[in-house]
Amino acid sequence: MPEQDPGILAQDVRRRFGAVEAVRGMSLTVPRGEVTALVGPNGAGKTTLLLMLATLLAPDSGHLRVAGLDPATDADAVRARIGWMPDVFGVYDQLTAREYIGFFAEAYRIPAGTARERVAELLELVHLAEFAEQPVHVLSRGQKQRLGLARALVHRPEVLLLDEPASGLDPRSRVELRDLLRAQAREGTAVLVSSHILTELEEVADRVVFVDRGTTVSEHAIGELGTHRRTWRVRALEGDLPAALDRRGVEHGEPTPSGVDVLLESEQAAADLLRDLIADQVRVVSFAPAGNHLESAYLAFTEERR
Structure with missing residues (x-):
């Protein structure tokens, strides 16, 4: 064969x-x-x-x-x-x-x-x-x-x-x-x-x-899985994080002890948001993907079938 x-x-x-x-x-x-x-x-x-x-x-x-x-x-x-x-x-x-x-x-x-x-x-x-x-x-x-x-x-x-x-x-x-x-x-x-x-x-x-x-x-x-929307988790010590996200039109969830989940289009969008939050005097202590690429990709590819 x-x-x-x-x-x-x-x-x-x-x-x-x-x-x-x-x-x-x-x-x-x-x-x-x-x-x-x-x-x-x-x-x-x-x-x-x-x-x-x-x-x-x-x-x-x-x-x-x-x-x-x-x-x-x-x-x-x-x-x-x-x-x-x-x-x-x-x-x-x-x-x-x-x-x-x-x-x-x-x-x-x-x-x-x-x-x-x-x-x-x-x-x-x-x-x-x-x-x-x-x-x-x-x-x-x-x-x-x-x-x-x-x-x-x-x-x-x-x-x-x-x-x-x-x-x-x-x-x-x-x-x-x-x-x-x-x-x-x-x-x-x-x-x-x-x-x-x-x-x-x-x-x-x-x-x-x-x-x-x-x-x-x-x-x-x-x-190939990095080219889709995925959730990132942001945690800040000081500053009104939800308000800063709202001002910039970023889709996000409710605040929890582990941070706020935001939905972003790409890693470039994540880098831009981090820069903007720091400029807004939000003291960010963690900013990372929530879950992994495989999980995020699966949710993204099957979302339209729900």
């Missing part, structure tokens, strides 16, 4: 459950060697799309390819090429962590000698080596999440599908997850990750696909 082919290609994919059309026209591209974030609210169709990519649901219509293959008609071949980590996955509680990963290595028909090395490597990679001989049921939720990630990586997949992988992870583990996904992308893996934790997604993703109500809203490179 040509190297330039995307890891995932979806065009006008639809899936209905009775009267509910969960996915109604989603399109996206997930290039090899990049991390693509799938962002949308609960009920947007993210998990349904991932289930179709993982061969667990068939689309009603549309064009879907994973590693160049149709998951509806070439399910076995697709499963051999993907690593799939669902939001909720079952574990075999009485197996040890080492046995658990070894079981899936055997399922993928990895030779025994190679499998032992791969299992040890993965336990180190997800920082579970010290729990290798412990039964799975003693692991915390976050540790089970990391075990699930190791399971998804056991056969060195071409495409990695992750549904809420940071759920249950502590801050350090989230940083480690970010580094691991970046490393997978550098090795040429096409990574698609769905999550509500937008701060972590912004730090790990090369691209983002916004979805809402079963459809694709837009696709962007992360670097």
Whole structure:
């Protein structure tokens, strides 16, 4: 398969459950060697799309390819090429962590000698080596999440599908997850990750696909997200900040202990406003974006659909 082919290609994919059309026209591209974030609210169709990519649901219509293959008609071949980590996955509680990963290595028909090395490597990679001989049921939720990630990586997949992988992870583990996904992308893996934790997604993703109500809203490179209106938070020690904002026609919220939120068109507009507030004798002590680019961009791109 040509190297330039995307890891995932979806065009006008639809899936209905009775009267509910969960996915109604989603399109996206997930290039090899990049991390693509799938962002949308609960009920947007993210998990349904991932289930179709993982061969667990068939689309009603549309064009879907994973590693160049149709998951509806070439399910076995697709499963051999993907690593799939669902939001909720079952574990075999009485197996040890080492046995658990070894079981899936055997399922993928990895030779025994190679499998032992791969299992040890993965336990180190997800920082579970010290729990290798412990039964799975003693692991915390976050540790089970990391075990699930190791399971998804056991056969060195071409495409990695992750549904809420940071759920249950502590801050350090989230940083480690970010580094691991970046490393997978550098090795040429096409990574698609769905999550509500937008701060972590912004730090790990090369691209983002916004979805809402079963459809694709837009696709962007992360670097393109700075060209939209976003909220900034201003806090001042002295001076009538709301009055100064009103005089300059700046849209703002009500004052709170953490400051006043203002809606600005660009970073240049933010710099100009800060200059003007200082000229108005408002003693500004903090002036920074509220939230992150990914969150602000998502709100901006979906605002007209509400």
